[in-house]
Amino acid sequence: MLYNKLKPSAAFLPYVNSYFFWEDSTPRTVPFEAESPPNGYTAFVFNYGDPYEVHQPEGVYKTSPAFVAGQATSSYRLVLPGNIAMAGIVFKPAAINSIFGFSIRHMKNRRIDLESLLGPEILTIPEQLAEAAGLEEKKGVLEEFLMHQLNTRNVKMNFVDEAVELMIQHKGRINIQELADQLHVCKRHFQRSFLQKVGLNPKEYAVLLRLGNVCNLLIHQQEINWHDVILDAGYYDQAHFIKDFSSFIGRNPSVYYKFNKELLSQLNR
Numbered sequence: 508m509l510y511n512k513l514k515p516s517a518a519f520l521p522y523v524n525s526y527f528f529w530e531d532s533t534p535r536t537v538p539f540e541a542e543s544p545p546n547g548y549t550a551f552v553f554n555y556g557d558p559y560e561v562h563q564p565e566g567v568y569k570t571s572p573a574f575v576a577g578q579a580t581s582s583y584r585l586v587l588p589g590n591i592a593m594a595g596i597v598f599k600p601a602a603i604n605s606i607f608g609f610s611i612r613h614m615k616n617r618r619i620d621l622e623s624l625l626g627p628e629i630l631t632i633p634e635q636l637a638e639a640a641g642l643e644e645k646k647g648v649l650e651e652f653l654m655h656q657l658n659t660r661n662v663k664m665n666f667v668d669e670a671v672e673l674m675i676q677h678k679g680r681i682n683i684q685e686l687a688d689q690l691h692v693c694k695r696h697f698q699r700s701f702l703q704k705v706g707l708n709p710k711e712y713a714v715l716l717r718l719g720n721v722c723n724l725l726i727h728q729q730e731i732n733w734h735d736v737i738l739d740a741g742y743y744d745q746a747h748f749i750k751d752f753s754s755f756i757g758r759n760p761s762v763y764y765k766f767n768k769e770l771l772s773q774l775n776r
Contacts, residue, residue, distance in 0.1 A: 563579070678741075
């Protein structure tokens with residue numbers, strides 16, 4: 508099972524966080540299941556393998572060949588019964604709105620078919636990905652699509668794009684009023700614009716970033732110092748940390764850590 512992430516070329520750095528590619532043709536008698544926590548990013552996902560399901564509190568989404576994944580505020584589970592072959596563009600949090608003009612606030616915890624938003628020509632992307640040989644060629648398919656969009660659309664970036672970058676740099680540990688003051692906008696206008704472009708309000712997004720950083724630490728660290736983890740997330744009370752983590756992620760921190768160690772070992776095979 509191969510899961511790879513690639514950084515975007517320089518021209519796309521203002522808009523794209525990364526690309527992912529996940530492929531596995533191993534025969535299986537039971538579906539492979541993977542859990543993913545909220546991470547603060549939105550994505551275009553192109554599936555050129557067998558259809559699969561996304562299970563989340565709002566219900567089950569049966570994947571199409573091309574869809575947009577909005578902001579998630581809780582963990583979701585992928586149930587993949589057959590051949591796994593997919594690629595995705597992980598956008599900077601405000602970039603989908605900046606490029607395409609979609610109202611991201613209505614995509615919270617949802618997946619929407621891209622054909623309904625961009626037309627049937629978007630379905631050529633998974634076909635091209637299936638035919639492409641190697642990661643760099645597949646990356647080229649995604650960047651050719653993006654370049655066409657940037658050249659033909661009226662891209663509108665504003666203070667929200669800058670605000671999100673600052674929040675990510677601070678791992679969500681930032682005062683919202685001070686951030687609005689730094690960007691010279693009133694707090695109410697900042698909150699409205701942020702919700703429209705990112706899909707969450709600034710306070711909710713800041714908490715998500717803090718906990719998303721914790722999830723990343725729990726997955727990739729061999730040994731965990733819980734005291735340091737809690738402080739790094741901006742919490743000074745263990746009970747408050749556990750309550751927020753369990754609410755967003757759906758598991759308490761220690762259970763999440765044990766569960767995802769096994770998952771990571773499978774993805775890296």
